[in-house]
Amino acid sequence: DAGVTQSPTHLIKTRGQHVTLRCSPISGHKSVSWYQQVLGQGPQFIFQYYEKEERGRGNFPDRFSARQFPNYSSELNVNALLLGDSALYLCASSLSTSGGPKNIQYFGAGTRLSVL
């Protein structure tokens, strides 16, 4: 079985540009979460989606948005890129958002975004 897949693996953008990152969850998983990991820090929660609905949002500006598609894949969009947006963006999937083993999150390898 394929794990969580993310694309692209690396991306270089300039300030002010827009970027779209993509994530495909593990087959059967209906929840996708997005995290930002700055070098030397732990992942910071950005969004969680379940059944195409936003279920949680972290402390990120409105330049960050996301959506989930009927096949449970997801996109993270970032507008008006800033230098500080340079980070590893991780996607994690889980069966659901309920308690117990169904909310165990499995991570993708991430997209490394560099903003110049």
Place this chain on the structure above:
Amino acid sequence: GENVEQHPSTLSVQEGDSAVIKCTYSDSASNYFPWYKQELGKRPQLIIDIRSNVGEKKDQRIAVTLNKTAKHFSLHITETQPEDSAVYFCAAKPPGTASKLTFGTGTRLQVTL
């Protein structure tokens, strides 16, 4: 919101020794505590987790203990091996479908020969 502190930030042990990483959390409602291992350039991988209805969980050389009263939990790795070298993250999650996983800042473990 939840806040997770993790110590130490770096840890160097000799092969065969034990390693202990400690985390504290702020939200007493948190009931799920996973530990992830992240090797350089790779994805975080779940190595063990514990829920608030138990105080200790063990899986071969890895164990996690939870003290709900003190709001801290620890990762114990025994008989360390070079392949244990990585960054380890603890995390905490309150109950509820809209709650998020909050991570610690990570511990870089170096196992030397």
